[in-house]
Amino acid sequence: MNSIDKLKNSEPYLWINPNKIKSEKSLASQKLNYRDMKEAEERLKRFAPLLVKFYPELGNSNGTIDSELSKITKMIPNLNNLYIKGDHSLPVSGSIKARGGFYAVFVIVEKILSEHGLAIPSIVNKSTKDINSLFASRSLVVGSTGNLGLSIGLMGRAFGFCVTVHMSSDAKAWKKEKLRNIGVTVVEYESDYSAACQAARDSASENRGIFFIDDENSIDLFLGYSAAASMLSNQLKQKNISVDVKHPLFVYIPCGVGGAPGGITFGLKNIFGDNVHCFFAEPVEAPAMMLGLVTGKNSLVSVKDIGLTMDTCADGLAVGTASELVAKMMSTMLDGCFTVEDKTMLKYMAELYDTEGIKIEPSAAAGFAGPEYLVNSVKGKNYLVQNKIDPQHITHVVWTTGGSMEPEEEFQKNYKFAPQFHLTSDELGINIIKNNRY
Ligand SMILES: Cc1ncc(COP(=O)(O)O)c(C=O)c1O
Helix, strand or coil: CCHHHHHHCCCCCEEECCCCCCHHHHHHCCCCCHHHHHHHHHHHHHHHHHHHHHCHHHHHHCCCCCCCEEECCCCCCCCCCEEEECHHHCCCCCECHHHHHHHHHHHHHHHHHHHCCCCHHHHCCCCHHHHHHHHCCCEEEEEECCHHHHHHHHHHHHHCCEEEEEECCCCCHHHHHHHHHCCCEEEECCCCHHHHHHHHHHHHHCCCCEEEECCCCCHHHHHHHHCHHHHHHHHHHHCCCCCCCCCCEEEEEECCCCHHHHHHHHHHHHHHHHHEEEEEEEECCCCHHHHHHHHCCHHHCCHHHHCCCCCCCCHHHCCCCCCHHHHHHHCCCCCEEEEECHHHHHHHHHHHHHHHCCCCCHHHHHHHHHHHHHHHEHHHHHHHHHCCCCHHHCEEEEECCECCCCCHHHHHHHHHHCHHHCCCCCCCCCCECCCCCC
């Protein structure tokens, strides 16, 4: 069965990218480069004192928005060197989308300040009220499955912007409520994420002066996400974890439209080159990026075209069409993608809580299938052999992308549903080599 058939049948599937080339060559052909990434990091540093002003709890990290890198020892006992990059508890808005979302707001803030002949240092000592008055007549518009809307909503409102979030039918009620409570206008759609994005785009184009943050095609979002790579690199150094040809880094990141995992992959490839292997995790019913890359059609194909429903408990990943910007960039850079069933995400979500006491949302659990695929499946094992990689020497990083803002009752609802899915790897549909678990 070929890759498209596997996707059509909603079968959990690992796809190794046959079009990947040496990272140096791939990076040289991209429209963004290392300097762009470094400029993004500098912009984040410029905004740090303002963030401490808006969110005093960021004082401890001097206004840096980053999460912990934590070793996970109990969840998959036989797997050495498993870490999570805990964006589920990223400060202020509790998801990976905050990295890009905040950054995109910062770009707009600097644009408006420059219209007034101002820059960040000239407003840091102003009162929040005075800062807000600079932006109160300006509007931000975004389409979202939920978490991007939350991050733009929270940061946009902190600066005093009017914010409108167009939300797809997959967006959770609690995310809409949270936004309304902070004064964001939420427009709800019966349709999917692409339609919500299009409606947001249309509404902004009718009105000059509105800033539309385009999740499907934003360089600013992408560069904001990419800044996570240097942060991870520093954390690995602090933990004395080497990344080199003999000790590769394997990173597994949940993927919706592709901006967040794409930006991080771009950043990591710039830092670690071919010694980092990046894989995107998508729901079996919404493998937008894998379909775009497998067919070479990038954003010109939807999972609906192959009969999939986009129906998944992973609301953040419920996307039918990949970002053109990201799919193009990933086509020669990304190592692979894999798909995950809802029951598998719920199983990992529950197991992470049972063994480590960490609460994440279902989308954020998709990456945990990665080590299983790479180390235990026939295809994964072949990949390691071809790349002369000793599985014992891999550092695995599963990116846990959202959760800390989720209300307790929402977590409990998913958790109570999950135990019936405490399945064996065979039952999860992964082609395991028996008696050779890790
Ligand atoms: C929790 C979570 N993880 C991962 C993603 C994927 O990010 P992207 O849509 O940029 O691929 C999202 C998107 O909203 C998300 O909410």
